[in-house]
Structures are given as C-alpha cells and as structure tokens.
C-alpha cells in the first residue's frame with residue numbers, strides 16, 4: 001500500500017520516544033530495557049497477534065502475510081491498538097522468538113508464542129463488571145476490577161443494583177450505606193493498584209436517574225478539585241429514554257425515585273434533578289449523562305445481554321463481563337493521499353484495505369488475549385466486541401483546510417465515519433465467511449436485517465446517500481448471514497496512542513496549538529520543550545518569525561493574534577475557539593454511524609453560565625447521542641493542559 005510506504009520510515013518525534021521509553025518499551029524483572037526502538041515494539045505486537053492465526057490455518061505463508069500487514073500498519077503508525085496491547089503483547093515471553101527475521105520464523109514459533117501466553121498478556125482497554133446487591137458480590141467486583149486495572153484496563157459499573165442508603169439489611173438488622181459509600185471502596189482499590197500498575201487506573205460509575213440516591217450520586221464529586229474526591233471515577237447518570245425525559249422536563253412533571261429492593265420512595269420534580277446535574281457539571285464537569293436505552297436500541301444482542309454501563313471514557317457500552325479491544329486509524333496521515341469519505345474515489349480501496357487489516361488484527365486480539373476472568377472470556381468470545389475508530393481528525397481537517405465548526409465539515413465527518421463503518425462491517429462479514437460467525441449470531445438482531453446505528457438523512461449530501469445505500473444493502477443482504485463481531489466501531493480518546501502517532505487525539509479538536517512541556521534531560525535537569533502544531537508551522541511557512549512563534553506559544557490559540565490572516569484563523573481552531581453547539585453537532589454526526597460510541601468532550605468557555613450548560617444538556621437529549629460529557633474551561637484546578645500564559 002502506497003500510503004504506508006510514505007510513513008513507514010518516519011521516526012516518532014522526541015516527545016513520542018520519551019513516552020515510549022517511559023511506558024511502552026519492555027523491561028526485564030530488574031527494570032533493564034529489553035527494547036529501544038519503535039521498530040522492535042511494532043514487530044513484537046504484530047508477531048504476538050498474528051500468532052493467533054494458528055487457530056485458523058497451518059499455512060505459514062498466510063500467517064506471515066498477516067504479521068507483515070500488522071507490522072506495516074503499526075510501524076507506520078497509521079493504525080495503533082490500545083495501550084494494553086502495546087504494553088502487554090509478547091510480555092514475559094521468550095525474546096528470541098520476537099528477534100527472528102520473519103523469513104526464519106516457523107509455524108512452530110507461532111504456535112510457541114500462542115501457547116506461552118500468560119496472565120501478563122492482557123490486551124484490552126475496556127471492561128464492564130457487574131455486581132449484585134450483596135457484600136459478597138460487591139467485594140468480588142472489587143477484586144475483579146483490581147485484576148483488570150493492574151494490567152491497564154479500565155472498568156465501568158452500574159451501581160443502580162445496590163439498594164439505597166438507609167434501606168434495611170436482613171442479615172444484620174442494620175441499614176444499608178448505599179451505592180456512593182461503596183464507590184469509595186472501589187476508588188481506594190484503584191488508587192492502591194495504581195502504585196504498582198501499568199498506568200493510571202480509570203473507572204466509570206453509572207446510576208439510574210430514578211434511583212433514590214441519585215442526588216447523592218450527582219453530588220458525590222461536587223467538591224472535586226481534580227485530584228481528591230472519587231478521583232478514579234467518572235460518573236454518569238443513566239437516562240434510559242432521553243426523549244421521554246425531555247418531555248417530562250417540558251411538562252414540569254414529577255419523577256418517582258424508587259428501587260425494587262427497598263421501601264424507600266421519593267417524588268421529586270424532574271426539573272430539580274436536571275438542574276442539579278447541570279449545576280454540578282458547570283462546577284466540575286461531573287456528572288455526565290448516559291443514554292443506555294439508546295445504546296441497547298443499536299446493540300444487536302440487547303434482548304439477551306443488555307449493556308449496563310460503559311468503560312471509563314464512555315466510548316464502549318458493554319454488557320456485564322463484556323470486554324473490548326480498541327484500535328485507531330490516524331486519518332491525518334491519510335488525507336493527503338486518499339480522498340476519504342468519497343465513495344467514488346479510486347483510492348477508496350486503499351482505505352478499505354487498511355480497515356480490513358485493522359479489523360482482522362482486532363479480531364485476532366480476541367484470540368491472543370488472556371482474560372482476567374473466565375466469565376469475561378466467555379462473553380467476549382461469544383460476541384467478539386472490537387472497536388475500530390479514528391484519531392487525528394483535527395489535524396486531518398487542518399490539512400484539508402476545513403474548519404471543525406462548519407456545516408460542510410460535518411458532512412465530511414459523516415461521510416468519513418460512514419465509510420469507516422461500512423468497510424469495517426464488510427471486513428467483519430468477510431472474516432465470518434472464513435472463520436465463522438460470532439457464536440451468538442443467530443440469537444442476535446443481524447439475521448433480521450438490523451442496522452446497528454441510526455445514520456443521517458440521505459438528502460444532506462450526494463456522497464452520503466451512496467454510503468447509506470451501501471450500508472442498507474449490506475445489512476439487508478450479506479450481514480443477515482455473516483458477521484464475525486457483534487460491534488466493530490468505537491472512537492477512543494487515544495490519550496496516549498495519539499501522542500505516539502504524533503497526531504491529534506480521537507475526534508477532538510486540538511486543545512492547544514502550542515504548549516510548553518518539561519522534559520528531564522540526561523543530567524537530570526528539567527528543560528522546557530516548546531511545541532507548535534507542525535501543520536500550522538507549515539501553513540505559516542516563512543512568515544513564522546521568532547516573535548510570532550513566541551506569541552503563539554504564549555496564547556495556545558491564534559484567534560487573537562493580529563498578524564495571522566483570517567483564512568488561517570478560521571481553519572486552525574482549538575477546542576476553546578469552537579462554540580459548544582458545534583462540538584455537540586460534531587458528536588451527533590459522528591455518533592450516527594457508530595455501533596458502539598465515541599469519546600467526546602463538549603468544551604465550554606470559562607464564562608459560560610449554568611443556563612448555557614443547561615441548554616447543551618437539553619439539546620443533547622434530542623440528538624443521536626449516546627451520552628454527554630462537558631467541560632468548562634478552568635473548572636478543575638488540575639486541568640491536564642493549559643497554554644503557557646495560564647501556567
């Protein structure tokens with residue numbers, strides 16, 4: 001593939017290499033590095049995952065062909081799997097097996113790799129762990145979550161099953177302390193694991209909007225300054241049916257808070273609940289909203305194993321014990337050579353091939369993964385969740401000179417994700433023909449011609465019309481017989497892997513166009529490294545004076561810099577330059593073609609009022625969203641990124 005040749009020899013930046021050295025290069029038991037180059041990492045992952053193909057073939061050339069494609073995708077950083085795959089593939093295995101040239105690698109070697117997998121080879125980022133309303137079950141869930149977080153996976157839970165605070169406990173005659181008190185137990189477990197684990201532990205807590213403790217839940221992170229209260233949790237209120245809830249708000253209706261295992265019952269105004277959520281989200285970003293009813297509407301197994309929560313960043317809805325491994329294609333590396341989104345372009349086949357190998361890689365990860373629990377292995381193999389998404393959208397838009405916040409750009413976004421979804425599902429169907437359907441296929445909605453996302457109106461764009469037709473044809477035709485994976489598309493935040501790929505993260509606009517990062521040099525001194533978005537640098541070209549550079553670094557955005565022409569300002573927008581409603585509409589069009597979900601933050605300026613936040617919350621109830629996360633600039637003291645002028 002031509003576009004791969006263009007990127008394969010490009011070395012990762014200094015920033016990416018620092019991250020690799022800090023977190024991704026394998027080390028031995030004494031902390032000595034076993035790897036020192038990106039090439040070694042790419043080879044290790046490609047070989048470990050390709051070894052899963054021994055389950056399907058004895059043809060060594062076929063396995064090598066898969067390894068070679070995986071290697072090229074990863075080495076070029078056009079496609080990267082989620083961090084646990086990068087950390088844990090090949091870990092604790094015989095190094096010699098990964099050092100051999102591909103020509104010398106034998107079928108026995110692949111089999112040895114596959115057979116020597118251990119609990120250290122946990123490759124997935126996303127899990128949902130269930131709990132029952134009993135001490136035993138709650139503390140089992142703590143233990144299960146600990147095992148997952150230890151190897152770098154994130155966990156979501158539905159706390160709604162726990163009886164409200166003050167309910168009777170038959171066994172002790174006492175009163176229950178309620179779901180929020182147990183969230184603190186999970187939080188403490190997460191903080192303890194972090195000290196020995198691969199990365200910061202992350203969790204999602206979900207509570208139904210009609211649980212009697214919902215106000216305590218909404219208030220549970222109220223005093224959060226970014227690092228103290230329930231800081232290993234994101235929290236989301238599950239509003240099962242957002243349209244019904246909207247109607248309740250409009251009619252100023254009553255809402256009964258109740259729980260099947262408790263006599264506690266309260267009646268409140270739906271508007272009081274909404275106002276409290278909005279007020280706290282204005283203060284700290286939490287809680288978000290989650291629309292699990294909509295998740296289930298588009299999930300092919302919802303009649304048997306409904307999804308009950310999402311992973312920590314909200315992009316992956318899962319049923320109890322579900323797991324998903326993610327991977328992301330960097331579209332910024334493709335846009336100059338492939339006319340993405342255009343169904344009539346000659347190079348669509350090149351994108352299709354990239355998607356095919358990415359899907360095959362993720363499907364192989366299901367086999368090469370070692371699961372922390374047998375229940376997780378069981379459902380993961382019965383339904384075969386995978387999540388292929390994109391990163392680099394913002395940088396791709398800069399290159400295409402499309403402003404993130406425009407109607408024309410939203411059409412491009414829709415076409416791009418429609419193309420990704422179509423090719424992903426076609427790939428999953430191709431794999432099913434060779435490897436078999438996911439075992440639950442016949443019980444799923446697919447045999448009835450089910451389309452696992454809402455799509456957008458044909459009329460908005462001629463090309464989109466073509467994608468919509470292809471999608472309908474696929475799901476009413478071949479997909480009624482063949483599907484390897486219950487879900488195929490998820491857009492992750494790509495918080496770490498986008499740095500490794502030197503691209504913008506997920507589908508987010510760039511938070512800043514420039515910043516200063518401090519690195520420790522060989523002598524142990526902290527040295528400032530300033531970064532300016534390279535596409536902007538190229539665009540400004542020889543007009544980039546030292547003074548201008550300094551001003552961009554100072555401000556992080558170019559909107560208030562006099563010497564930059566308006567055409568450039570329009571294109572090179574940052575998260576904070578984009579009105580919140582345009583963030584929301586971007587999420588809406590992208591979500592319209594995703595069977596799982598996407599990670600997206602609706603950034604709002606510091607000056608936004610509680611009413612402004614409410615308007616966004618209300619609008620979100622109407623669109624094709626599966627959830628909502630907002631962040632008002634400066635509302636947490638420990639914000640991850642700020643421009644130099646705010647430090």
Ligand code: CDP
Pocket residue numbers: 081082083084125126127152153154155199200201202311312313314315492493494495496497498
């Ligand atoms: O870029 P990377 O693969 O490291 O991760 P991401 O795309 O930022 O996050 C994907 C998912 O990984 C999250 O939604 C979590 O489920 C999990 N995660 C985690 O458990 N702990 C973190 N510190 C970051 C992510």
